[in-house]
Amino acid sequence: MTEIAPPALTKKPLTSFTTTGDEDMTMIDTGPAGVGDAPTAALYRLTDVTRTYRQKQRVIKALTGVGLEIGAGEFVTIQGPTGGGKSTLLQLLGALDRPSSGSVMLAGTDLANASDAELGRVRAREIGFVFQGFNLIPTLTAAENVDMALEPLGLPKAERATRVAEALAHVGLADRTDHKPTELSGGQQQRVAIARAIVKRPRVLLADEPTGNLDESMRDEILAVLEGLCAEGLTLIVVTHDSAVARRAHRRLRLDKGTVRDITR
Amino acid sequence: MYGTYLRRELVGRKKQTIIVAAGLAIAIALVMIVNSLAAGVRDAQAQALESVYGVGTDLTVTGAMPEPGEGGGQRFDFGEEGGATGEDGTTELSQSQLVSEPMRATLDASTLDTVTAVDGVSAASATLSLTNMTFSGELPAAPDDTTTTEGGTQGTPPQGEGGGGGFGGGSFGVDSFTVLGIDPTSTAVGPLSAVEISDGRALESSDEGGNVAVLDATYAATAEVVVGDTIDIGGEDFEVVGLVASTSDEADTASNVYIPLDVAQTLSGVGAVVSTVYVQAESSDAIAAVQADLEEALPDTTVSSQADLASTVSGSLSSASSLITNLGTWLSVIVLAVALVLAVLFTISGVSRRTREFGTLKAIGWSNGRVVGQVAGESAVQGLLGGVVGLVLGFAGIVAINLISPTISTAAAAETSTQGGPGGAGGGPGDGAFGNAVMQQGSTDIVLQAPVTLWVIVAAVGIAVLGGLVAGAFGGWRAARLSPAEALRSVG
Ligand SMILES: Nc1ncnc2c1ncn2[C@@H]1O[C@H](COP(=O)(O)OP(=O)(O)O)[C@@H](O)[C@H]1O
Numbered sequence: 001m002t003e004i005a006p007p008a009l010t011k012k013p014l015t016s017f018t019t020t021g022d023e024d025m026t027m028i029d030t031g032p033a034g035v036g037d038a039p040t041a042a043l044y045r046l047t048d049v050t051r052t053y054r055q056k057q058r059v060i061k062a063l064t065g066v067g068l069e070i071g072a073g074e075f076v077t078i079q080g081p082t083g084g085g086k087s088t089l090l091q092l093l094g095a096l097d098r099p100s101s102g103s104v105m106l107a108g109t110d111l112a113n114a115s116d117a118e119l120g121r122v123r124a125r126e127i128g129f130v131f132q133g134f135n136l137i138p139t140l141t142a143a144e145n146v147d148m149a150l151e152p153l154g155l156p157k158a159e160r161a162t163r164v165a166e167a168l169a170h171v172g173l174a175d176r177t178d179h180k181p182t183e184l185s186g187g188q189q190q191r192v193a194i195a196r197a198i199v200k201r202p203r204v205l206l207a208d209e210p211t212g213n214l215d216e217s218m219r220d221e222i223l224a225v226l227e228g229l230c231a232e233g234l235t236l237i238v239v240t241h242d243s244a245v246a247r248r249a250h251r252r253l254r255l256d257k258g259t260v261r262d263i264t265r
Numbered sequence: 266m267y268g269t270y271l272r273r274e275l276v277g278r279k280k281q282t283i284i285v286a287a288g289l290a291i292a293i294a295l296v297m298i299v300n301s302l303a304a305g306v307r308d309a310q311a312q313a314l315e316s317v318y319g320v321g322t323d324l325t326v327t328g329a330m331p332e333p334g335e336g337g338g339q340r341f342d343f344g345e346e347g348g349a350t351g352e353d354g355t356t357e358l359s360q361s362q363l364v365s366e367p368m369r370a371t372l373d374a375s376t377l378d379t380v381t382a383v384d385g386v387s388a389a390s391a392t393l394s395l396t397n398m399t400f401s402g403e404l405p406a407a408p409d410d411t412t413t414t415e416g417g418t419q420g421t422p423p424q425g426e427g428g429g430g431g432f433g434g435g436s437f438g439v440d441s442f443t444v445l446g447i448d449p450t451s452t453a454v455g456p457l458s459a460v461e462i463s464d465g466r467a468l469e470s471s472d473e474g475g476n477v478a479v480l481d482a483t484y485a486a487t488a489e490v491v492v493g494d495t496i497d498i499g500g501e502d503f504e505v506v507g508l509v510a511s512t513s514d515e516a517d518t519a520s521n522v523y524i525p526l527d528v529a530q531t532l533s534g535v536g537a538v539v540s541t542v543y544v545q546a547e548s549s550d551a552i553a554a555v556q557a558d559l560e561e562a563l564p565d566t567t568v569s570s571q572a573d574l575a576s577t578v579s580g581s582l583s584s585a586s587s588l589i590t591n592l593g594t595w596l597s598v599i600v601l602a603v604a605l606v607l608a609v610l611f612t613i614s615g616v617s618r619r620t621r622e623f624g625t626l627k628a629i630g631w632s633n634g635r636v637v638g639q640v641a642g643e644s645a646v647q648g649l650l651g652g653v654v655g656l657v658l659g660f661a662g663i664v665a666i667n668l669i670s671p672t673i674s675t676a677a678a679a680e681t682s683t684q685g686g687p688g689g690a691g692g693g694p695g696d697g698a699f700g701n702a703v704m705q706q707g708s709t710d711i712v713l714q715a716p717v718t719l720w721v722i723v724a725a726v727g728i729a730v731l732g733g734l735v736a737g738a739f740g741g742w743r744a745a746r747l748s749p750a751e752a753l754r755s756v757g
């Protein structure tokens with residue numbers, strides 16, 4: 001697992017990237033334990049990042065002086081109590097928001113100083129997002145939902161169709177392309193959402209509690225898909241309360257009161 | 266994909282689509298129908314007015330309405346005539362009398378010259394409105410006292426006299442028809458400018474001073490008179506030389522009988538007076554100025570414009586007109602406003618309900634413009650749907666109205682004073698100088714047509730586009746302000 005190039009998604013049966021051994025973790029976690037230590041060239045480099053929210057008279061410090069490096073191909077989980085700043089951090093990593101101070105470098109681009117349009121471009125090309133509530137568009141089929149992520153890329157129609165089919169096959173849903181979200185189980189919906197996240201071939205996949213709305217068997221389903229993607233070299237950053245998910249990570253971070261701590265051991 | 270998403274949203278959220286489109290459709294249909302009806306009523310009104318005043322009459326000059334009691338001078342003529350008849354001493358009576366309009370002061374004949382001299386007047390002609398009363402039956406010698414009777418002012422003609430005046434219980438019948446004295450040399454403007462000769466000929470300049478008459482074709486048919494016959498007007502024989510009919514099928518002409526003005530003046534004994542001067546201005550821009558000049562030059566008269574004139578056409582045409590222009594307009598404005606507000610509210614609430622959806626689209630890389638375009642596109646299609654349905658509904662409504670062809674009658678405001686003898690004095694509601702002319706018109710039935718004008722269609726399409734744009738603008742504005750971080754908001 002040393003390749004750092006963006007993953008080349010190919011048609012593969014779901015079984016080809018099911019559970020991997022624990023040794024993967026030890027393989028990737030080469031550097032000494034500690035925040036900011038990445039095995040290879042850092043994909044993300046956060047320096048002294050703070051994010052404060054102003055609500056009426058109150059000032060809420062969601063993140064305080066966070067420094068962090070995440071290498072390409074890493075599988076990082078972020079844990080912590082509610083209100084600890086996990087979603088806030090994920091928004092900064094996902095180019096949904098800018099820090100109040102500090103810098104967020106993603107592959108040479110400083111997201112802290114980027115324009116709205118630049119952030120939009122980064123989201124469209126570099127970042128795949130998976131949400132706790134799946135966030136599929138209820139009126140659209142699985143394939144159409146996946147296609148939504150290709151809308152900003154301006155690809156030719158044929159290429160789009162190929163990519164959508166590939167992505168859905170990749171998450172094991174080749175036979176569900178014409179199903180509406182309501183006709184799919186929670187696990188299947190989340191797999192559609194993952195297909196939507198990877199169809200653009202992003203550098204990094206960000207997930208906020210991707211298994212939070214799923215029961216155990218569905219959670220394992222999703223976990224298997226995520227690990228398969230990781231095995232193909234995709235960088236994964238997953239906010240989770242689920243220790244079963246965290247156990248599979250190369251590196252585990254904990255966010256509490258706006259400060260980040262490595263708890264990988 | 267854009268089309269797919271749009272179509273899926275519109276089909277998938279049927280209720281919203283239907284409510285927004287239906288609201289706009291109803292508003293559009295209503296605006297179309299009201300517009301079309303208003304145009305129909307305007308046409309009917311123009312038709313009714315034309316039949317009374319002719320084409321090209323921009324202004325009329327008439328005597329001012331007399332104060333109550335002042336009308337005595339007018340009545341005097343009749344009383345005197347009545348007395349004269351009585352002095353014949355005959356008990357067997359069949360006598361015609363030509364009386365002038367009791368309700369309105371006449372104008373001196375020189376008024377016409379004054380009018381013609383005013384700047385901006387291109388043509389003018391004067392008429393004298395009279396009524397011919399023929400009463401036949403048994404009548405004892407009539408007392409002369411009607412001339413001094415105060416009641417003569419109020420009460421009218423013969424029945425009143427006969428009933429109250431103690432004519433010894435004689436029985437008689439009264440026939441009346443309207444007579445208009447016109448200048449045979451100038452009919453370009455005035456009541457005969459909008460008629461066609463259906464038989465015989467029109468009055469010519471050589472008819473001046475002659476006992477010749479032209480009859481309204483409808484009246485002639487009722488009275489069973491044809492060209493060449495002789496009729497009795499004011500006790501003299503007149504030769505019927507022609508019949509005239511209104512150019513519009515539905516209306517009668519302004520009077521039953523037309524005779525040369527000079528003959529009318531002599532026969533009725535009123536002297537060199539006229540009742541109405543019809544004025545044509547050189548251009549429509551000049552009308553207001555000419556009206557002002559005329560009012561200044563002729564302080565004791567009433568100068569009326571077409572606008573004043575329109576207000577005197579009453580009856581159900583007038584109520585239909587005000588119903589449609591007032592109620593109809595307000596109704597369509599209200600429905601339109603409600604439809605627009607509905608469209609906007611539904612679109613905004615739709616965007617609010619889809620906060621997470623649009624946040625997610627932004628989070629996966631959709632630009633603001635692309636999301637706004639989606640919202641605006643959905644609204645535009647809803648507007649267009651409403652537009653198409655509204656056009657169909659509106660046309661259906663207009664076709665239905667034209668199939669039903671409601672008949673509305675154009676009754677004159679003062680009609681009762683002409684038709685029924687007694688109680689005439691109260692009849693003139695005094696709404697404008699055209700009252701007396703309209704009285705002669707009586708009532709006319711006009712079939713209401715609702716024409717579809719280009720403006721109606723443009724308005725309908727415009728409303729559809731406007732509805733879509735307004736709703737889309739509000740919804741899009743809402744969607745543009747959404748943060749992509751909304752995608753991360755936890756769900757229940
Ligand atoms: N948009 C916001 N406006 C104001 N305060 C916010 C906003 N988002 C998060 N916060 C606050 O910032 C802190 C961190 O929130 P969050 O990052 O959502 O934590 P977590 O995801 O770990 O539960 C919390 O105190 C939260 O109330």
Ligand SMILES: [Mg+2]
Nearest residue numbers: 083086087088
């Ligand atoms: Mg959170």
